[in-house]
Amino acid sequence: MRVCMVAYTFYEADNRVRRYAEALAKRGDQVDAIAIAREGQPAFEVLHGVRVFRIQKRTIDEKGPVSYLVKLLLFFVRSAWVLSAKHLRTPYDLVHVHSIPDFEVFATVVPRLMGARVILDLHDIVPEFYASKFRIGSRSILFRLLVLMEKASCAYADQVIIANHLWEKTIVARSVRAEKCIALINYPDPAIFWARPAPKRASDEFVMCYPGSFGWHQGLDLAIEAVYLLRESAPNLRFLIIGDGSERPRLEAMITQHGLEDRVTIKGFVPMEEVAQIMSAIDLGVVPKRSDSFGDEAFSTKIMEFMAMGVPVLAARTRVDEFYFNEDLLQFFESGKAEDLAAKILNLMQNPSRCAKMVEASSEFIARNNWDVRKQEYLELVDRLTA
Secondary structure, three states: OOEEEEEEEHHHOHHHHHHHHHHHHHOOEEEEEEEEEEEOOOOOOEOEEEEEEEEEOOOOOOOHHHHHHHHHHHHHHHHHHHHHHHHOOOOOOOEEEEOOOOOHHHHHHHHOOOOEEEEEOOOOOHHHHHHHOOOOOOOOOOHHHHHHHHHHHHHHHEEEEEEHHHHHHHHHHHHHHHHHHHEOOOOOOOOOOOOOOOOOOOOOOOEEEEEEEEOHHHHHHHHHHHHOOOOOOOOEEEEEEEEOOHHHHHHHHHHHOOOOOOOEEEEOOOOOHHHHHOOOOOEEEEEOOOOOOOEEEEEEEEHHHHHHHOOEEEOOOOOHHHOOOOOOOOOOEOOOOOOHHHHHHHHHHHHHHHHHHHHHHHHHHHHOOOHHHHHHHHHHHHHHHOO
């Protein structure tokens, strides 16, 4: 079977896209991926059996909705052209399109008209994502237009996948029939994320880490503020941030303003294998999301990746995380409150037995909930669509 993944993402750093693509490639399917590139990356390479075509470079410097939309539209045109040309040479059986944006699914028009099946994979629920990213209200014209686009995109696709069960309820209520939609959360891949011995350290530093995007709803400013509040009571605390995003200039300015250059380090995007290696040397994983209309229901794959690595987790109390996890598996703090986050960090630093119990419980949880155990759901879905 020939499959193409289409995603406005950095392929090598996108856990969700890679899991699908590599699962298909490992069983013998021919898999292509059409994605974007950072400066210096090759236009084509083969990664773990997947042929990756990077058709557009992206610098994360969008100043507002218009500049962001222009890049999405440019990728839409290019991906439609490349996908059509490849399909006309050697037809695809399946095209798996990853949103954001929802309308990217229409780039498959030529393959779909010629018989290819189309999956729309909603990584994020777009109207709420834009409302959070650009601070617009749910009654605004733009929000309503995004809901209409969501409905049209779901109607066009043969199958819709949504990234968590709370969003599945929302999507089914407003945009798609229940029998056409399935929820698949971001399960960690044991081939990448597995507990390994921590390397020895020359100091007594306590390293806290966040890997991911730098959106406002991610609450990284709250974590930096918490480190500042602990500057005297926890002088050995260090905070490592991995990734990039529109909030980076503001976060860097905040680090400088608080004089935390020796305590907070921002490292750019790195491949997932390197992220896992970094995780093996940390003491605490932190997920400081804000519980706004988007963040409250946006499932964070980082939590389960930390668990798979044997790292204790401190996460904001949000509706989606309380749906999947409990206080045996991780430590919650009150979302949006830097003071409570600081208090919980200090408590875990001083209470290694609590951390050890969380790691033990989460290891058992991950043994039942990882990509090796769950990937058959996706493979069976693909086989049903293409039968």
